[in-house]
Amino acid sequence: MVKKSLIILCTSFFVWTSTIMAEEFPPQSNAVVQDSQNIIDSSQVEQLSEIVSKLPEKYKIVIIPATEELSTQEYADQLFTHYNMSNQEMLLVLNLDKDELAVHAGGYFTEKGLTDQIVKDQVEHIFVPYAKQKSYMTGLSTLLQQFSDTVKNGGQSQATGTEPASQGNESEEKAPLPAWIYYLIGVILLIVSVGVYSFLQRRRLFKEMDDIEDWLDGIEDKVKKLEGDVSDDAKGNANQASAIIERVRKDALPAAEFNLLEAEALCDRFRYRKAAQILQKTKDQLAQAENDISQFHSKMFQSMVMLEECERLVDEIKKTLSVVERKLDEAKFQHGVTFQGLSEKHKQVEQWLKTENSELEEDVALWLEQLKERKLILINILKEVEEFPQLKNEVAVTIEKDLRELRAGLMEMVENGYRIPLEHFTGQLDELMNESSLLNTKIKEGKLEGLAGEIEQIKEKIDLQYEQIEEIVTKKALVQHYLEETPAFLASLDEERESLKEELEELSLRYSISEGTVFNYYVELERVCKSVADQLFIVEQMKHGNDLEFIQAADLLASTNQEIESLWKKREEAYQELDELRKGEYDAQDTVMLLHTEIVRIEQQVKRKNLPGTPPKLMEMIYEGKKALFEIEMALNQVPLELHRVNGLVRDAKDFNKRLIEFANKLFEYCRQTEEKIQQTNRFRSQWKDVNQLLLEAERAFRELDFETAYSLALEAEELAAEYDEGIHRIAFRRKK
Secondary structure (H helix, E strand, O other): OHHHHHHHHHHHHHHHHHHHOOOOOOOOOOOOEEOOOOOOOHHHHHHHHHHHHOOOOEEEEEEEOOOOOOOHHHHHHHHHHHOOOOOOEEEEEEEOOOOEEEEEEOHHHHHOOOOHHHHHHHHHHHHHHHHHOOOHHHHHHHHHHHHHHHHHHOOHHHHHHHHHHHHHHHHHHHOOOOHHHHHHHHHHHHHHHHHHHHHHHHHHHHHHHHHHHHHHHHHHHHHHHHHHHHHHOOOOOHHHHHHHHHHHHHHHHHHHHHHHHHHHHHHHOOOHHHHHHHHHHHHHHHHHHHHHHHHHHHHHHHHHHHHHHHHHHHHHHHHHHHHHHHHHHHHHHHHOOOOHHHHHHHHHHHHHHHOOOHHHHHOHHHHHHHHHHHHHHHHHHHHHHHHHHHHHHHHHHHHHHHHHHHHHHHHHHHHOOOOOOHHHHHHHHHHHHHHHHHHHHHHHHOOOOOHHHHHHHHHHHHHHHHHHHHHHHHHHHHHHHHHHHHHHHHHHHHHHHHHHHHHHHHHHHHHOOOOOHHHHHHHHHHHHHHHHHHHHHHHHHHOOOOHHHHOOHHHHHHHHHHHHHHHHHHHHHHHHHHHHHHHHHHHHHHHHHHHHHHHHHHHHHHHHOOOOOOOHHHHHHHHHHHHHHHHHHHHHHOOOOOHHHHHHHHHHHHHHHHHHHHHHHHHHHHHHHHHHHHHHHHHHOOOOHHHHHHHHHHHHHHHOOOHHHHHHHHHHHHHHHHHHHHHHHHHHHHHHO
16 A cells, blocks of 8 residues: 555656656647758758658658757657657657757557667668768658668568567566566656756855845945045035935845845745746846946046046136236236226136135036136137237228228229219218227227227228229229120111011011011010110110219110020021021922923933833823922912922922832833843744744834833743753754764
8 A cells, every 4th residue: 555655656746847847849730740940941841751651651750959958869758748649650859959860669660670779770870970961851761761661571680689689678578677666766866856956946046146145245335435435525416425325225235135035035945936036136126226326426527527627727717817917917008008898807707716606616517617618708808918909000000091092092083084972982981980980999998899890890891882982983884885885786686677577578478477486586686676775775864873873774784785695596596497498498499400300311211212102101101290390380489388288299299200210210121121132032033933923023012112011022932932942952962862
């Protein structure tokens, strides 16, 4: 009873532990070669499946990338049970990670002589060499073919090698061990495995706990260092540092210590996964606390750098104050100016620097910005003091000189006959003189603020006066140039307009045309002529005013000149269209002359050929050709000229003349060949009556002007004579033999 209970307990423990440590198997499919993760090329898998399916035994091949904890053979054994495969089947598991092949054969294969030892030997000798070359599919197909052959032969090929093993099995069967011993050995092995696994997990987790405790000590050291740095920091940051220290000491560190205790307790209860999760959470909390401390240290470092920059700027500002004070004293003594505004700015900066501003020192960034602004004020003071002699010279010398020269230039223009509004220019000049006087006053009082900008404004106003004077001189000369050339252009345009008007009237009557580019050009020409005449009249009226108004005519005449230039561009296109209109008529006349010449040439050829007469059809075609040309000449003489009708008639006449020339050349060729063939065949007249008769008919057709029929008869006579002559020569040749 005790033995039976022990067996049941061991079996239950084995099932429980095997469930805990079981591998994850791929889902079973009906495929002979199962590659769930598509590790091997699909074409190779399909090819192997076809080979395996043709074998008489049942095989199933499973391809996996790797196993987690089991060996490949253990994986195959468990997978055979997991798939609930029968004793008639064999399972092969290919582990690509280790290039291993595990085989689990059902009882059917063992009965047929394919024992485990034979399987192992064949895998070693057949599959392993192919696996080393990565030719897995070839190795599998060869191995399975060998398995099938072994089963077919009943294991005879391996009989000698398996005989000792069979004898050993017989001896073992004679003295079997009790089953409970096997169960006890299995339980011991499982307990040892679970113990080793638990020991390794516990050691790993406790090492993490030790690392976290060291991390806690390091964070505590950083907190103490932070407290020391804050106490040494005279410029503040204490509140923020206290908040970080309090958060770390009261929240992060106690929570981490509590988590360590909880993880240790979970390890005692073998809940290693939960303990690992708690330790990871603790690491995240400590990393956040350490990050807060590091960021605050970085901020403190930046604050320290800015504080050093502030101290450096304070020293520079003090030195600059001394330099500014010395420069102001020298300038006062040299120029006799008080520089009251600059002195007040200097005193304000000096007073601000002496006043202890605790609020600014607490905010180092704001204090640094304020120091930079004060330094910039002092630099500007030095710049204005250094530029004072130049500004004084510009006001007292340069501007005064420019104003005097401007006044002299206005007087010179009046003397040279320019009619300018003198009151307008002298009024502006007086305003500039007043502004220059104000600048001199500011120079004497030492009010330099904005002085450089006011000097630039006066210079720009003086330059504007000079530009107005230059514009009057330039544009007046331009207007006078236009007034000299434009009337001549206008006269030329009027002359062209009159000429074009007469030509367009003729075109309207001759071609019945009243629109087109040339007519549009004429309309534009009339408009431009009128516009130019109006503009010249207006400019002539503007001569009597002052030059400031007279130069406005430059824009009017410039636009007029642009209109004339635009008109010249259209002129070429208009006259090109006009030439094309006349070219159509001229081309028709030339074509008529050419066609008439061709007809005359045909008539002359008829006379030169010494023909017995002119064929009626040829005479009729010549008459029709001359009639078509006469019709074209009548159409050309009509008013208005219908150019489209003329072009159609010319096109038809050209086609007819082409046919006429082809017909005439054909007749002439018939005449020539007929005469040649009659002359060549005349020597056979007396010998052959048929030839003579054909030649007589050909001559009669020739005299009747039926040249084509005459040619056909002469050709027939020539062929017949050649045939008779060839027969005679053949007979003579035979007789000669």
